Amino acid sequence: MTLTPVLARLDDGLDDALARLMALLRIPSISTDPAYKGDCDAAADWLVQDLESIGFDASKRATPGHPMVVAHGGEGGPHLLFYGHYDVQPVDPLELWDADPFAPAIEDTPKGKVIRGRGTSDDKGQLMTFVEAMRAWVAEHGALPCRITIFLEGEEESGSPSLVPFMKENAEELKADFAMICDTTMFDGKVPAITTQLRGLLAEELVLTGPSRDLHSGMYGGLARNPISVLAKILADLHDENGRITLDGFYDGVPELPDEIRAQWQALAFDHARFLGDVGLSVPAGEVDRTPLEKLWSRPTAEVNGIWGGYTGAGFKTVLPSKASAKISFRLVGEQDPEAIHAAFVRHVEDRLPDDVTAEFPNGHGAGASRMPTDDPAFEAARQALSDEWGMEAAFIGSGGSIPIAGHFQQVLGMNSMLIGFGRDDDQIHSPNEKYDLESFHKGMRSWARILAALAR
Amino acid sequence: MTLTPVLARLDDGLDDALARLMALLRIPSISTDPAYKGDCDAAADWLVQDLESIGFDASKRATPGHPMVVAHGGEGGPHLLFYGHYDVQPVDPLELWDADPFAPAIEDTPKGKVIRGRGTSDDKGQLMTFVEAMRAWVAEHGALPCRITIFLEGEEESGSPSLVPFMKENAEELKADFAMICDTTMFDGKVPAITTQLRGLLAEELVLTGPSRDLHSGMYGGLARNPISVLAKILADLHDENGRITLDGFYDGVPELPDEIRAQWQALAFDHARFLGDVGLSVPAGEVDRTPLEKLWSRPTAEVNGIWGGYTGAGFKTVLPSKASAKISFRLVGEQDPEAIHAAFVRHVEDRLPDDVTAEFPNGHGAGASRMPTDDPAFEAARQALSDEWGMEAAFIGSGGSIPIAGHFQQVLGMNSMLIGFGRDDDQIHSPNEKYDLESFHKGMRSWARILAALAR
Incomplete structure (x- = not known):
């Protein structure tokens, strides 16, 4: 055939x-x-x-x-x-x-x-x-x-x-x-690729409750606990000033990049200025001591994906809200254990809850990272097929996505x-x-x- | 008549x-x-x-x-x-x-x-x-x-x-x-009152923009700046660990309570446990060294009235958002100047903006605090009329509201x-x-x- x-x-x-x-x-x-x-x-x-x-x-x-x-x-x-x-x-x-x-x-x-x-x-x-x-x-x-x-x-x-x-x-x-x-995805839009290293994902939803109902901030402000401020503190404390994630034991099981993979990735000549420039940014954020491609493909992350609480419509409503919520996701690598990190996140939150504020953690779910056996000859056969179609050598790459x-x-x-x-x-x-x-x-x-x-x- | x-x-x-x-x-x-x-x-x-x-x-x-x-x-x-x-x-x-x-x-x-x-x-x-x-x-x-x-x-x-x-x-x-x-309002639901001391209000809206569009947090997380995290830091830093507001010069023009007013307010025997208990709270928040009634009527405050950014619907969407926003209101007392505090707020925000994040301040507005001349006989005449109707002595009170x-x-x-x-x-x-x-x-x-x-x- x-x-x-x-x-x-x-x-x-x-x-x-x-x-x-x-x-x-x-x-x-x-x-x-x-x-x-x-x-x-x-x-x-x-x-x-x-x-x-x-x-x-x-x-x-x-x-x-x-x-x-x-x-x-x-x-x-x-x-x-x-x-x-x-x-x-x-x-x-x-x-x-x-x-x-x-x-x-x-x-x-x-x-x-x-x-x-x-x-x-x-x-x-x-x-x-x-x-x-x-x-x-x-x-x-x-x-x-x-x-x-x-x-x-x-x-x-x-x-x-x-x-x-x-x-x-x-x-x-x-x-x-x-x-x-x-x-x-392909690598950089031109080079076809087989992704062989994938980050895992731990998704968390956090709901804080302070007062039993929304209050008038003029009538209660300064005396009643505002759950948005508590949430802000919890989220601000997720990273330290060097961009590292502060959860207890978070980096347990995070491997250093093997030298040969590091060499391959350096050879890819990733243009982080263009990558960020395409979305209106210029300076890599995150861990200060890691290369951009390491951060994207092989380092764990913590990102707030959504936040809401209080009055968010047009104009002003001087409410002191009962609830404040956020959705947070952690990208996991190596042997990081989603369950252990969930537990560390719960502790991080609970350690920062003042009197009168309670936390719930609905809808969380997680899965660890994966790495594929690129020494299996089928990987080389597929890589050759891709190289033939695209007219350039296909790459084995990592992916930030889970x-x-x-x-x-x-x-x-x-x-x-x-x-x-x-x-x-x-x-x-x-x-x-x-x-x-x-x-x-x-x-x-x-x-x-x-x-x-x-x-x- | x-x-x-x-x-x-x-x-x-x-x-x-x-x-x-x-x-x-x-x-x-x-x-x-x-x-x-x-x-x-x-x-x-x-x-x-x-x-x-x-x-x-x-x-x-x-x-x-x-x-x-x-x-x-x-x-x-x-x-x-x-x-x-x-x-x-x-x-x-x-x-x-x-x-x-x-x-x-x-x-x-x-x-x-x-x-x-x-x-x-x-x-x-x-x-x-x-x-x-x-x-x-x-x-x-x-x-x-x-x-x-x-x-x-x-x-x-x-x-x-x-x-x-x-x-x-x-x-x-x-x-x-x-x-x-x-x-x-009346005082505590039974005692009729004439409010003679009112806090002012400075309302601020803050919109932070990082990436030019919403990003996939798996693809960009750890490298692209997340404006929700920046907003969290800005809001978390609005108060210090003693509940004081950290804006530069914020307490300029805040008077100490005159002794006779302090004595009158002490006589009102404000039941803060019941006041907070009615809304599911138990412990006074805010400045640690002030009484509950002082906090409500005569001290300035900063409260986040609303916050939003990223995905806030059902389920998870691992977005790294372009924008994060909040509505914040400051209650002002004494001679606090809304314009000076607006400027201090702008500096507070700008001092915490990392590269690639910009801030806008739409729809802000403010007005200072007021205090009425209770020695004018008309105040006493009105107070007597109220006392007659309600069958108990009416009070001159402060108000947390603006x-x-x-x-x-x-x-x-x-x-x-x-x-x-x-x-x-x-x-x-x-x-x-x-x-x-x-x-x-x-x-x-x-x-x-x-x-x-x-x-x-």
């Missing part, structure tokens, strides 16, 4: 592939907001139908949350499990979008054509790259080049509560030789992952005006066709 | 007076939110019509914001200017109200009957006490007991931007012997104010489920009838 006609078919069928992607993008499958439950379901249905049309044995599988999509096809060769997620991030602040997030369109930009809309890069555009590669393969050769399982979830953007239970219940069905995860699924595949199914994606740093995932480069979509499909050929060989 | 039949008329006409108040309360005149502009206008129209029905020469007067209502009536005796405001606070969080804030109703509670709804205590219920007293006086005697001007604004809850310009333009028309301001109008009357019109109101500390003004005691409304009307008689004599 030769590769060349498959690649030609992908080139010829680009418009049809885009039309299918647009149909999927138009479904507002925001998993974190219960109002979009029906849309998540509709996205799963759409995928089942599309995979069946390629010849997969596909089904929607119920969970306590949003459904999974599982599909099987092909025979012989290695067994590859392809993972993606059909849910997307919320779209607020909606007023910062230049167009309806769920009315995707192709746009000309100074850097080339892009597909604009929520989920284009994270993750519907990415997951359709491998689906289209498989469709072309089947259309050309009548069958997939090896045994393939597709496993798509609808809760990746809301903490994946159903994922591990589902994997445990269906371990026999899901276990493959490798997991292929499409949720990552893709807990890779850790779960290792821990629950004993399966390593290849993280290969075609997102770009400027895709504005999780932000208004998310986009996916048309080149990423097109060469992404072609890349997967090449990787399938390389691994099936 | 005798008082007794006026009081009897007020007793007999209570139901009619309540029906009028309910009609005014049903108008959602939220001044701070442009969506309710028409309702503010409607409240002004309602008042003009009602005052005309009593015989006042009343008119709605345009301003760049919400209109003023000005009415003149009566002849001879002292000229009294009655001030109130027809605008109300916003109602969020709406879900914490037990009923529609703008469907007012009488409710039985363990402490007696109350009128429940937004604006019942602040300030529509209060302003209707003097309107009803005047209505009864005119109905009984055919005329008011002295020359009266009524001056009602619609921007008190949104910083009163049109007030001073309007007062300056109409100084001749508005200047009277005394201003009567109805926007205050009623900038009193300062404006002094500075712009050279006119002192008597601040007499019948609100209670548990009225939940600026909070969900605002109420005004039926007793406050009823005895409030009767109190004004007595005060009119006492001052007109």
Whole structure:
């Protein structure tokens, strides 16, 4: 089964592939907001139908949350499990979008054509790259080049509560030789990459309560405890003046970067001034004694993702609020233990609670970091396939993002992952005006066709 | 012109007076939110019509914001200017109200009957006490007991931007012997009071901007500056460990309490445990070396009234936000200068801004504190009238709240104010489920009838 006609078919069928992607993008499958439950379901249905049309044995599988999509096809060769997620991030602040997030369109930009809309890069555009590669393969050769399982979830953007239970219940069905995860970026927008080092994530929500109701600050101010001030102190104390995180034992299990990885990363000549300049910044923040790429890929972080309390509307309302809340996430590396860090965070908060203020910690969840065995020859084969498609040597890189699924595949199914994606740093995932480069979509499909050929060989 | 039949008329006409108040309360005149502009206008129209029905020469007067209502009536005796405001606070969080804030109703509670709804205590219920007293006086005697001007604004809850310009333009028309301001509380719910010491207010809004757009915290966290953390540090540093405010020169012009006032306040036997216990607190916060009543009435404060930034919806969104904002208010006393403190606040913020973070200060406004000349015999006459109505000696008290109008009357019109109101500390003004005691409304009307008689004599 030769590769060349498959690649030609992908080139010829680009418009049809885009039309299918647009149909999927138009479904507002925001998993974190219960109002979009029906849309998540509709996205799963759409995928089942599309995979069946390629010849997969596909089904929607119920969970306590949003459904999974599982599909099987092909025979012989290695067994590859392809993972993606059909849910997307919320779209607020909606007023910062230049167009309806769920009315995707192709746009000309100074850097080339892009597909604009929520989920284009994270993750519907990415997951359709491998689906289209498989469709072309089947259309050309009548069958997939090896045994393939597709496993798509609808809760990746809301903490994946159903994922591990589902994997445990269906371990026999899901276990493959490798997991292929499409949720990552290229290096610097030109160099294709396989992500082999991923940070973990501990997400915390913190709710402080002081007075039993909102008070008039003129009548109670200066005497009643203000929970916003307490929250400010707790968050201000999360980092010391050198950018280090102050939680007790936080750096336990954080490895120093091996010399050879450090050398490789130095060779990548990461341009942090451009990386920051693209988003209106100029000076690296964070730990003062670490290089920018170390901070992004191999160092743990603590970031406040959201904060709210009191009156936040137009004008003034001199309220002394009953509650103040924040969402905080920790990116974890090496052997850092999410449970130990959760406990240290609780202690950090409780040590700073004055009389009359109580703290709750709802909705927290966490997963540790992962590192892949790059000495397995399959990694080299995939890297060569990527290099061939893009005309330059593909890199093994780290990622600042957390893709807990890779850790779960290792821990629950004993399966390593290849993280290969075609997102770009400027895709504005999780932000208004998310986009996916048309080149990423097109060469992404072609890349997967090449990787399938390389691994099936 | 005798008082007794006026009081009897007020007793007999209570139901009619309540029906009028309910009609005014049903108008959602939220001044701070442009969506309710028409309702503010409607409240002004309602008042003009009602005052005309009593015989006042009343008119709605345009301003760049919400209109003023000005009415003149009566002849001879002292000229009294009655001030109130027809605008109300916003109602969020709406879900914490037990009923529609703008469907007012009488409710039985363990402490007696109350009128429940937004604006019942602040300030529509209060302003209707003097309107009803005047209505009864005119109905009984055919005329008011002295020359009266009524001056009602619609921007008190949104910083009163049109007030001073309007007062300056109409100084001749508005200047009277005394201003009567109805926007205050009784002492501890039983003892009637004239408020003679008021804190000023400096309201600040602070908007910090870091990255030019919201970022993915996994992709940028640890390298890009997070404005929420910067805001947390700025707010945490507003107070030192002894509860003192750290702004440079903040305590300049703050007087120590005179010994005789300190003695009077000690005699009031303020029960801070009950005051705090009513709102779920137990321990006085704020300056460690001051008594609770000093903190509430005579010490300056800094309180964060609202904070927001990043993702605040359900679930998690690992965003590193572009912006973080807060609303902060300072209560001012003595000779503290709002402009100097604004400048010190700006320096406090700018001293804590790291590279790449900028600060804006929109919508700030301020007014200094006031103290009334309690040695003027009119104060004693009014105090006696209040004591007669309530059957216990009325007090001269301070107020933690800021009623900038009193300062404006002094500075712009050279006119002192008597601040007499019948609100209670548990009225939940600026909070969900605002109420005004039926007793406050009823005895409030009767109190004004007595005060009119006492001052007109």
